[in-house]
Amino acid sequence: MSNAPPKMTASGVDVFYGAKQAIRNVSIDVRQEDVTAFIGPSGCGKSTFLRTLNRMNDTIPGARVSGDIRLDGEDVYAKTMDVVQLRARVGMVFQKPNPFPKSIFENVAYGPRIHGLARSRADLAQIVERSLTRAGLWNEVKDRLGDSGTALSGGQQQRLCIARAIAVDPEVILMDEPCSALDPVATARIEELIHDLRGRYAIVIVTHNMQQAARVSQRTAFFHLGQLVEYGDTSDIFTNPREERTKDYITGRYG
């Protein structure tokens, strides 16, 4: 286990939608070298909390976040924080693959271009190739980069979205149930990919699939009714949970 400071820290985070509180006093560390899984029953606040980490809640009318969230010690909610830059540093992959209605190449090239990451066309092409390779998609698409991203299979689209996140050189990748719309084969490919990406990026994945959390993560956070009930090593959470509520959830007593 490393003694490096956490990549991200959240302390005392509350989230409200209007008058309704969705997250209560959540504190958590996200470590660079780990995949962190968020689990818990539907409506417990996993997506809401995930979105606080890159200020995606800013885009939801009525959503209000308080508490302290830091990326490498830097206050994510500081007035001086450039939110566009933040969302490149803390990328997001959604439940439903959402490629742009543009070519495969453009889907990946778009971010590096608007962030000015490529010095030339050749450089941009290289970023696109590297990102697609890291996302495990290059061999399947290298001869059809001009085809629309939306013409790919669901699993390919999701890997394209991961390539798009990778292309801007993120530090953290947030994934909100990235496999829930995929078949078992496509799911296995994404899980493999998460293994390959581990360490290079801090990864946080929301999943309803307990086997998936056990397979892909080193740390697991169990949420219930807006609270973080228990957070620890994945093996402990699944084999030796401290809290009764965690035990009930992982043994399928509610969900």
Ligand SMILES: Nc1ncnc2c1ncn2[C@@H]1O[C@H](COP(=O)(O)OP(=O)(O)OP(=O)(O)O)[C@@H](O)[C@H]1O
């Ligand atoms: N845009 C919104 N406006 C108002 N309330 C919301 C909004 N999004 C979520 N909520 C509420 O906040 C609570 C947490 O929702 P959230 O989507 O974060 O849960 P979740 O754990 O991700 O659930 P699921 O597993 O079903 O995706 C729920 O009560 C939900 O109804």
Ligand SMILES: [Mg+2]
């Ligand atoms: Mg959700």
